Amino acid sequence: MSAASVPGRADSASSPGFPLTGPALTGPALTGPALTGPALTGLALARGDVDRAGHRRVDESWLEAAWADPATRVVAVERGQALVAFSDQDAGLAFSAPAQAPDGVRFLLGIDSGGRAYFGVAGPLSGPAGPGLRPASLREAGPLLSDRDAGLLTHAVALANWHETFTHCPRCGAPTEPIASGHARKCPVDGSEHFPRVDPAMIVLVTDPADRALLARNAQWPPGRVSILAGFVEAGESAEQAVAREVAEETGISVSAVTYLGSQPWPMPQSLMLGFRALAGHADIRVDAHEIAEANWYSRAELATAVAAGRIRLPPPVSIAHRIIESWYGSELPGSW
Numbered sequence: 001m002s003a004a005s006v007p008g009r010a011d012s013a014s015s016p017g018f019p020l021t022g023p024a025l026t027g028p029a030l031t032g033p034a035l036t037g038p039a040l041t042g043l044a045l046a047r048g049d050v051d052r053a054g055h056r057r058v059d060e061s062w063l064e065a066a067w068a069d070p071a072t073r074v075v076a077v078e079r080g081q082a083l084v085a086f087s088d089q090d091a092g093l094a095f096s097a098p099a100q101a102p103d104g105v106r107f108l109l110g111i112d113s114g115g116r117a118y119f120g121v122a123g124p125l126s127g128p129a130g131p132g133l134r135p136a137s138l139r140e141a142g143p144l145l146s147d148r149d150a151g152l153l154t155h156a157v158a159l160a161n162w163h164e165t166f167t168h169c170p171r172c173g174a175p176t177e178p179i180a181s182g183h184a185r186k187c188p189v190d191g192s193e194h195f196p197r198v199d200p201a202m203i204v205l206v207t208d209p210a211d212r213a214l215l216a217r218n219a220q221w222p223p224g225r226v227s228i229l230a231g232f233v234e235a236g237e238s239a240e241q242a243v244a245r246e247v248a249e250e251t252g253i254s255v256s257a258v259t260y261l262g263s264q265p266w267p268m269p270q271s272l273m274l275g276f277r278a279l280a281g282h283a284d285i286r287v288d289a290h291e292i293a294e295a296n297w298y299s300r301a302e303l304a305t306a307v308a309a310g311r312i313r314l315p316p317p318v319s320i321a322h323r324i325i326e327s328w329y330g331s332e333l334p335g336s337w
């Protein structure tokens, strides 16, 4: 993965977040890039106000009672989509009661402050059809959902994607079975336990000495689509090492002052996006034509002009890329979504 296909919107003055502050943790003989800086909060898919209640996942009698309670709410997820009720301004998950939920792998998503339990089910979408009610993905519905619903759907999609893909034991090949209310799987043959897989990926806004932003087009993308650089963290590598490596590989630029901004789950199918900024020591770009079709520096005025003229298209508000670019730009990004 390069120039990010990643994501959402952080309007939400009201969004709960976990601001990151403070000094960085580095070695006394630091040889890698150091981390500093302020945080990015309210990311569209990094919200949620439901207690995950991890201790209840193995409490079978509590789980049985919660599933029997008609006040419990269930969201079904199929191929990354859930039924969503759209209105003019926002959207809400269309829950069902447990009795109306489809068959499928079931997972406890959590308990709200009023004591109501929420479950996800990896199963076919069904239920009442109505005006504004239709299947939707996180990409589409994520920024429009409330904190509660955005958190629930992100959690449910991540687990549903994992259960759909990781069905067999990596040690012996036997089919595994869900345990811990869908938060793990166990092999009935060798007893090994397996947990949801999350692939960390870094995404970084690089600026040059003139404070211009580096935007690139992935070789797989249509003309005009651009974003900041991104890539998966490799085995045995720190996130900040991945930042320095990917930027160097893709553009020939060496970076310093790597600053962590925040993270957002991107379960399409299983990434965690770690957002950064970094400074380029020079403005010369040597594009790796294999992964990146083009990369260019943009001042804020040049960015606005290029978007208005239709020469470039920025990533959508659901993406952390959008939020990172916006934090540099200083106000709402030009373009329409």
Ligand SMILES: [Zn+2]
Pocket: 169, 170, 171, 172, 173, 174, 187, 188, 189, 190, 191, 192
């Ligand atoms: Zn096994």
